[in-house]
Amino acid sequence: MTSIWRGLGAALAMAAMAQLGAAAAPVAQKSTPAKSVQDAQPPRVVRQSPQPPAQLERRIDELGKGFAGRVGIAVESIDDGWTTSWNGNELSPQQSVSKLWVSITALDAVDKGKVRLTDAVSFDRSDLTLFHQPIAARVLGGGYTTTLADLMFKAITTSDNTANDKLMRSVGGPDAVRAMIRNKGLGAIRFYNGERSLQSKIAGLTWTQSYSIGRAFYQARDALPLSVRRAAFNRYIEDPYDGASANAIVHALSRLKRGELLSPSSTARLLNIMGNTKTGANRLKGGLRPGWSLSHKTGTGQILGAVQAGYNDIGILTAPDGSSYAVAVMIKKTSVPLPTRMTLMNNVVRAVIAQHERDGGADLAL
Template structure:
């Protein structure tokens, strides 16, 4: 085959640039250090983009996080990401863990994305009925009068994110289009190893080894039905869930997603500000991250806690954005997927992770993100 000089150029560019020309038999002519013979008239060399500086993770923090997780034992993933400089410290940060109520964050992000598109308004009216009730933590159930509670989308988001109300979240989930809409949002924004499960009722009934029935949402009917199950049935269902959680998410992916949120890459500026402020007003998890947040610092976070079985918990989590008084911020995720350590020790692990981040921050100076 005979190649003209422009067909040679076309093949070279297809292979990824001008460098491969020598590999296919062309002999480019150089003048003043530039290739001139093979370039078409008027060709302009693309401007080189600034190079992102890869800031290494701070060694003391790497050592501390590794030691904390190793000494704790069990199935645990921890990730800390500097939102300003981009480094990440992670231990088991790529292992999917049960999210439980951490997954409420993805429902809210999906909803606020639809707000940004003009499809939903936060002040839209919305109705909750007794057929919407789920199980476990659902304080909204006490507000139903004659089986109905009329409210707004804004109110349900606030209840889901600050009180971790399961019924409020499931009602919002249906409002945005169900689990498929949430998983589509996660995929569209390339959030990584994060899955949204089937919603609270199916998630919890499967974890227990029960088929869901709506009457389980009333009173303590679910607890009674679960207590009647043979122990081997319940244990098998529990083990299946923690081994391969249908709502699994990796701590590193969650930290990256929180960093994107803080940088304004997931929502409009107004929605971003509103969501972070809502997370900062959360009432849950006072003995988790929040217990180690010093005066002057801010924490916007979401907790998650699963079912207990024989001293184990199917997900004991806290994830959030930690902001220092000087404005620098960190995305932090601690996901305890399965452990027999007492609850107080799990809380202490979370407190220690935040304390180590604060100690590192107070000892370091800001680093540049980009350089020419």
């Protein structure tokens, strides 16, 4: 009997210890899984993009709808971050607007120590391109040597095609420009293989260097059947090889102004050069008020019949109080007279200025 009671007592003691152990077990041993540290964090706050002023939105829409042609318009506040646009995501021919990306590529190479702006560059007849190339007179006069800095100034301020093409090829060619656009995340901005290839393809021709002299390109283009020219021209309009969206352009301009693309010295240099642009005095610049300034780059495409593929101006608009806005007007296709196109561009700038003044921007010019 004693052994029976002793065994029973031991069993009871073990059961009691088991109950105590269960009561003392941590909560983590229950079947409900514990929350992870990540789950325990507060919910992420989703910040909304700044909203553009409603009155400016309506005005940009009104200007876009009222224009007889296909146009992309975009305005971005560089300080506040809002963007408003009309048809802002459609790709439009850039034409010489693309010279801006060449200069950014060159200055990026300078910032990385790959080249110097004082590097000498020599020309011969094989470097000539077509259309607007004032530098050609010097090249044909017996050769010409200058610097990368001079090429950049000529490419932006006078839109010299040969200066721009030589600058591009001196810093790595079309692939280098495309890599810059990709690496800096500039978005919907294309770059083709240089002026000669681009303009020949738009016309329906295959480039030969003899086209760079005199009016040889025009004569070869005029000799093509109209059906060939029209097909090539329309292909370009619908899918521009150098296309860019107005929204992507103003985003890139904003980043340039904020110093996100280049070093401070290179940023200041490029904006100063753009401020000295001689082309397009009656485009965006025609809408300025006293005290306002514009650093800009124009682009002008080929014409077939009455239709032009690409008539553009893009830039950074700065108020007397230092506030700045990125503006792009990219006319993809139109046949309206030049004054009508210029009026559209003027009115976009005037709309931005009017909104700035409604928002209380100081007009130091008054």
